[in-house]
Amino acid sequence: MALKIIEHGSDDYRRMVKLRDDILRKPLGLNFSEQELEDEKKHILIGAFEDDDILACCMLVEEDPSTVRLRQMAVLNDLQGKGIGRALMNFAENIARDRGYKCISMHARKNVTGFYEKMGYVVSGNEFIEITIPHLQMDKQL
Numbered sequence: 542m543a544l545k546i547i548e549h550g551s552d553d554y555r556r557m558v559k560l561r562d563d564i565l566r567k568p569l570g571l572n573f574s575e576q577e578l579e580d581e582k583k584h585i586l587i588g589a590f591e592d593d594d595i596l597a598c599c600m601l602v603e604e605d606p607s608t609v610r611l612r613q614m615a616v617l618n619d620l621q622g623k624g625i626g627r628a629l630m631n632f633a634e635n636i637a638r639d640r641g642y643k644c645i646s647m648h649a650r651k652n653v654t655g656f657y658e659k660m661g662y663v664v665s666g667n668e669f670i671e672i673t674i675p676h677l678q679m680d681k682q683l
């Protein structure tokens with residue numbers, strides 16, 4: 542498995558968007574707008590690949606000079622629970638550290654907070670609804 546930064550607009554980016562659509566949006570009856578995808582040019586796009594096939598992805602979005610927000614974390618359904626999510630998180634955290642960020646924050650889906658707790662993230666505040674489902678704020682100091 543190769544972990545790498547994805548260039549916006551590339552073939553790998555198109556594979557990433559399809560993965561996110563399949564895992565994160567279609568099951569909720571939602572999709573991505575052109576504007577939403579265009580805005581991703583500014584973000585750090587990350588993927589796990591086996592040759593040309595994408596296995597997992599996530600994105601880092603700057604919130605302020607010391608904090609990035611983790612978004613769009615997804616592992617292919619058949620490959621979940623095999624350590625790929627952990628490897629991708631470690632890679633994303635190293636990139637964030639290398640770029641000088643001190644904290645990663647996120648709006649985590651409530652049903653997967655156990656995964657992020659294993660990665661050292663801590664819940665704060667109350668549950669809220671985003672894209673129709675319950676979420677919690679989680680953070681980790683790098």
Ligand SMILES: CC(C)(COP(=O)(O)OP(=O)(O)OC[C@H]1O[C@@H](n2cnc3c(N)ncnc32)[C@H](O)[C@@H]1OP(=O)(O)O)[C@@H](O)C(=O)NCCC(=O)NCCS
Nearest residue numbers: 614615616621622623624625626627649650653655656659
């Ligand atoms: C959540 C997700 C990213 C985790 O990735 P993964 O590759 O399945 O997780 P890993 O195999 O690396 O698991 C690492 C550890 O977290 C645990 N874990 C994984 N998913 C979990 C969950 N939903 N709840 C509690 N613990 C979980 C694993 O048991 C493992 O623990 P261990 O190291 O003690 O054995 C992945 O399952 C996924 O894409 N889910 C669907 C999309 C989604 O909900 N994305 C998150 C949006 S906020």
